[in-house]
Amino acid sequence: MTNRDRLLGSARVLLWDRGYVGTSPAAIQQHANAGQGSMYHHFEGKRGLAIEALTETTQDMRRRAEATLDSSAPALDRVIAYLRLERDALRGCAVGRMALDPDVVTDDALRRPVEEFFSWLTDRLHRLLDEAQRSGQIAPHLVPDDVSAALVATIQGGYVLARAQQDPRAMTASIDGITALLTLQER
Amino acid sequence: MTNRDRLLGSARVLLWDRGYVGTSPAAIQQHANAGQGSMYHHFEGKRGLAIEALTETTQDMRRRAEATLDSSAPALDRVIAYLRLERDALRGCAVGRMALDPDVVTDDALRRPVEEFFSWLTDRLHRLLDEAQRSGQIAPHLVPDDVSAALVATIQGGYVLARAQQDPRAMTASIDGITALLTLQER
DNA sequence: GTCTATATACCGATAGAC
DNA sequence: GTCTATCGGTATATAGAC
Numbered sequence A, B: 001m002t003n004r005d006r007l008l009g010s011a012r013v014l015l016w017d018r019g020y021v022g023t024s025p026a027a028i029q030q031h032a033n034a035g036q037g038s039m040y041h042h043f044e045g046k047r048g049l050a051i052e053a054l055t056e057t058t059q060d061m062r063r064r065a066e067a068t069l070d071s072s073a074p075a076l077d078r079v080i081a082y083l084r085l086e087r088d089a090l091r092g093c094a095v096g097r098m099a100l101d102p103d104v105v106t107d108d109a110l111r112r113p114v115e116e117f118f119s120w121l122t123d124r125l126h127r128l129l130d131e132a133q134r135s136g137q138i139a140p141h142l143v144p145d146d147v148s149a150a151l152v153a154t155i156q157g158g159y160v161l162a163r164a165q166q167d168p169r170a171m172t173a174s175i176d177g178i179t180a181l182l183t184l185q186e187r
Numbered sequence C: 001g002t003c004t005a006t007a008t009a010c011c012g013a014t015a016g017a018c
Numbered sequence D: 001g002t003c004t005a006t007c008g009g010t011a012t013a014t015a016g017a018c
Helices: A003-018 A025-032 A036-042 A046-069 A075-083 A108-134 A144-165 A169-182 B003-018 B025-032 B036-042 B046-069 B075-083 B108-134 B144-165 B169-182
Strands: none
Touching (some): A003 A025, A025 A046, A075 A108, A075 A144, A108 A144, A108 B144, A144 B144, A144 B169, A169 B144, B003 B025, B003 B036, B003 B046, B075 B108, B075 B144, B075 B169, B108 B144, B144 B169
């Protein structure tokens, strides 16, 4: 692995665990076993490296979601399968945590990958819920746009609760709760 | 207002907007118009001040929630009234954001007010959902423990989505979505 | 491409005068 | 109680040798 690749990987790990304001270039260099010169040769600085790192991370997460959402199962089943994906609740979401970082939200280039990931995800779920509604899997009066937002929000909030209580069961409870509400009509 | 009070108030504002790792003692002192000596006279340091500030903030938020949840209306109506409270979606939640801060989660004294607030809130909603279930307002097979977690998570995730997209409508969509799911049986 | 040296600013805290 | 001075350390970046 090249120095550049290790720097990117280390940035992804540290941004995930400590956020943007909590991650220093020196910490990234140490984690990657690279010197300052190497980092500033390959990247414009902390910000440039973070933009690349975030872009990679969101692309990975999108691929992972697509693997679950693009199946041949009925639409609602695919949505629920996505809700039920295994998540490291105590670690938090690598993308969601960036949305609460003050220096990320106020910087369009840094925020773009975050925004694009969530826009894509809610839209993807939206279309699946449309399909589920057409085939009678969910109630006709539900607004897929609102429900898809609620689903993504529940996952993100599940991370918040799990970390606040230092107990991953807060995440599973949240997911179980929203799943039960979503499948209520099938009781 | 005393210097001490202004320092506390400034800490609350800055912790809300920039989190713990993103807030420096110097920034608090400037915002409060107080010198270093004043701050270190009244508080043990950044950490001690933050613990007091967070405790005050969570108490305020709890009082605000209680004002809505402790009414004479039917249980489910009170829960929905809480979901529908006005929120500054783009600013984020003063408590929830702390749960994603690496230096807060790993420090029990700092995390305690955060944990206690969410424990209290989910428990309070849990009891209201129990009551709603006994009176037939929500389906008998729902697990109030899970649903209450999902409700709180949806609010917290609504903040994440709104900030990621820099659009407060992501919050209202999430709330509308979860509300529709919760009241599904009344259609 | 990578290294060390250096620069300027800020971090969080302490010292001691008033 | 508040102020200014100061401290050792780190944040982020640049310079220039190799």
